[in-house]
Amino acid sequence: MRIGIIGKGTVAQALAASLGTTHDIRFGVRQPRSQDHGTLPDVAAWADAVILATPWRAEADVATEIAAHVRGKPVLDATNPVVGAQHGPDVAAIDGAGSAAERLQSRLPGAHVVKTFNQTGAEFLKDPGALRAKPAMFAAGDDEASRRIALALIADAGFEPVDCGPLANARHLESLAMIWIWQAIKGPLKRRFGFALSHLPTKLPQKDTDQ
16 A cells, blocks of 8 residues: 655654555655655655644644645544643644544545544554554544554554544544653653553353352
């Protein structure tokens, strides 16, 4: 699959590393300087799926540049609405939208926004195997086909994919990300953890009927 990653920071680089062995990656940047770079509109038009991995403050401008080129395509939103982090995550107010992902969807009519890849640090997006248990990655989006694509990419990146249903649930994934960010900045766990699922065994032990 051709994946256009919008951005070139640590999250963008980490996702390129984890997905680049099985997919064709190009970075969308404003000033392309290498063969794997292109302008935002060019990369959005080229890609089968787009991952938004810019600082959240850039979302509105980026959406304006790529909107015409992502109609009908999955747009995976890996951003979080953080505007500062001196004492923990300072979360932006998302007026009337419910979540940053829902506001992004309103700015990309015809695209299929899926919230994912936002719930852990860049080091684990690059190497989820560094954690003792396989980390989970949650995904929420309204378009079922695009959500399935996102879940497949999550698995390709080395995470356990978790389907979280419609985009209205993106607000909960953004809240989960704030827990990770707070721990990273202020908490006792620092950046040394990820979220994982603990499953029941396939066959539950039989209850002792004599008790």
